[in-house]
Amino acid sequence: MYAEERQSLILERARKEGRVDVAQLSADYGVTYETIRRDLTALERHAVLRRVHGGAIPVGRLAFEAPPGPRxxxxxxxxxxxxxxxxxxxxxxxxxxxxxxxxxxxxxxxxxxxxxxxxxxxxxxxxxxxxxxxxxxxxxxxxxxxxxxxxxxxxxxxxxxxxxxxxxxxxxxxxxxxxxxxxxxxxxxxxxxxxxxxxxxxxxxxxxxxxxxxxxxxxxxxxxxxxxxxxxxxxxxxxxxxxxxxxxxxxx
Structure with missing residues (x-):
């Protein structure tokens, strides 16, 4: 699979699920963590994804202040x-x-x-x-x-x-x-x-x-x-x- 094809699938998945995980993507597409990180970086440069801890979220779901919870x-x-x-x-x-x-x-x-x-x-x-x-x-x-x-x-x-x-x-x-x-x-x-x-x-x-x-x-x-x-x-x-x-x- 070409990088462009994989990145398109990653973006579609992020928009559908609200978040993508580096480890899960690596396992699903049979590539290294570093390859997935490069994919996410490329998508972030196009302003369609935003990198977060362990993965990425689609632009429009940027984290805002959450209500207090159990600590x-x-x-x-x-x-x-x-x-x-x-x-x-x-x-x-x-x-x-x-x-x-x-x-x-x-x-x-x-x-x-x-x-x-x-x-x-x-x-x-x-x-x-x-x-x-x-x-x-x-x-x-x-x-x-x-x-x-x-x-x-x-x-x-x-x-x-x-x-x-x-x-x-x-x-x-x-x-x-x-x-x-x-x-x-x-x-x-x-x-x-x-x-x-x-x-x-x-x-x-x-x-x-x-x-x-x-x-x-x-x-x-x-x-x-x-x-x-x-x-x-x-x-x-x-x-x-x-x-x-x-x-x-x-x-x-």
């Missing part, structure tokens, strides 16, 4: 990621904490033996750090998003324009070699962009389910992130793609 299956991964992120903290100085459950978990694990200035838009992080006498805590103002319990919009953005920190810890709804770091909400993306601009280094905390996915609003290219910390559930090929794009990826 028990990723709590252990988030805890490992948060603990690994402690190694990125300076001995003293200033850090930025963005929104997201894994960053809130990181705040819970902050050490008591060093003086740090923490700037954050996350009310969850504030609640964890407020009792700490060794933390000089600064909360960004702005509109409070009920979904993330974090502030966004112009007041927070103005404060970040006058802020400089050693390291920023952010999360994302998706990260891929092709589209970079993305999130489902434009206001959230703007805050994350400003945090990256305010920091000497940026660390992205993302469990493996976020890798290979693309969402509505772009935050940054992978090469703009100094370290990506994820869990050991990340498939090897996706780690290789991120690394090839300039990311330093740590799996825990």
């Amino acid at each position: 028990n299956e990723i709590l252990a991964e988030e805890e490992r990621i948060a603990k690994a992120a402690l190694a990125e903290l300076p001995e003293n100085g200033a850090v930025l904490l963005g929104s997201g459950a894994v960053v809130a978990k990181l705040a819970e694990f902050f050490p008591n033996d060093r003086e740090l200035t923490v700037v954050t838009n996350s009310t969850l992080a504030v609640l964890s750090l407020l009792p700490r006498e060794n933390i000089d805590l600064m909360m960004l103002g702005g509109r409070l998003r009920a979904r993330t319990r974090a502030t966004v919009d112009v007041w927070a953005l103005r404060a970040l324009e006058e802020t400089y920190v050693d390291v920023a810890f952010i999360t994302a709804d998706g990260v891929s070699a092709e589209r970079g770091v993305t999130t489902a909400d434009l206001a959230d993306a703007q805050i994350k962009q400003a945090m990256i601009g305010s920091a000497s280094r940026t660390v992205l905390l993302a469990d493996h389910t976020k890798v290979g996915r693309d969402h509505f609003a772009r935050v940054a290219g992978v090469e703009e992130i100094d370290r990506v910390i994820t869990d050991s559930g990340l498939p090897f090929d996706l780690k290789e793609e991120l690394t090839a794009s300039g990311a330093r990826v740590l799996t825990v």
Whole structure:
């Protein structure tokens, strides 16, 4: 079968089923995973498919912010990621904490033996750090998003324009070699962009389910992130793609 014929069948299948899987396509068409990935890349260049974790979806089914659901299956991964992120903290100085459950978990694990200035838009992080006498805590103002319990919009953005920190810890709804770091909400993306601009280094905390996915609003290219910390559930090929794009990826 010629590549063009196979790609046409893949597109038809994606539109019918809503998603195609690399492993299943490889088995069905008797070709390697790499061949299928090249097919998906070619279809993505024609703007008819969008690559996602493990496969692709037809354009028009791009992921948007989903309602909250059970999270028990990723709590252990988030805890490992948060603990690994402690190694990125300076001995003293200033850090930025963005929104997201894994960053809130990181705040819970902050050490008591060093003086740090923490700037954050996350009310969850504030609640964890407020009792700490060794933390000089600064909360960004702005509109409070009920979904993330974090502030966004112009007041927070103005404060970040006058802020400089050693390291920023952010999360994302998706990260891929092709589209970079993305999130489902434009206001959230703007805050994350400003945090990256305010920091000497940026660390992205993302469990493996976020890798290979693309969402509505772009935050940054992978090469703009100094370290990506994820869990050991990340498939090897996706780690290789991120690394090839300039990311330093740590799996825990």
